[in-house]
Amino acid sequence: MTGTVERYLTELDPVDADVIGRVYAVAREVVPDVEEGLGYGMPALIYRGKPLLSVIRAKQHIGLYPFSAAVVSAVAEQVALVAGSSTSKGTIRFQPTSPLPDEVVRALVTARRVEIDGA
Template identity: 65%
Template sequence: MGTVDDLLAGLDPADRAPIERVYAVAQEVVPDAQQGLGYGMPALVYRGKPLVSVMRAKKHIGVYPFSPAAVEAVAATLASHPGIGLDKGTIRFQPEHPLPDDVVRALVLARKAQIDG
């Protein structure tokens, strides 16, 4: 797999916009994050550790913060949002129901705090 830019370039426009937005908000929150790989997936990497990856799956868009605790940090906020599913370490959504920016910020800040230790 290539970089985040490579991933975005290969996406259908309907999927690209919400995925690109998550990456943009994450980059605003952690401007030091760089494009790289996390567990073989294009991701933003912070201090040598994967911060967040967002990818199109067969039936949803998946957000992978590489941390069940980071997902738990935003789980209550997401309970009222339509079309969003949670699993241990993963948030799933549909392009027509993108993740709110405030949730992305909270998720990325939770993961950053873990990396900062």
């Protein structure tokens, strides 16, 4: 599905679209050869045929899904420093008013890329 992420961003409130779009933009800087598609039914960036990352607006937060509990664990300490954020086994949750810093997104995307490359 070409354009899945871009199409999703057009459906969001502008503030949410900016925050979510920034995460996707940073991910594309780290892994420029991604494609847009779906991961577990969510708009996602796909790398080497596997979902790299999905970021969606949930009712109470923005959810970032790297499709890997190991990747969430790898950045959990950095995420904990962001006000209003939390993690669970496969999810990072944060508020649009307190987005994840670019360096945290870069670390997360790099860890997921390495994981996919090693698979």
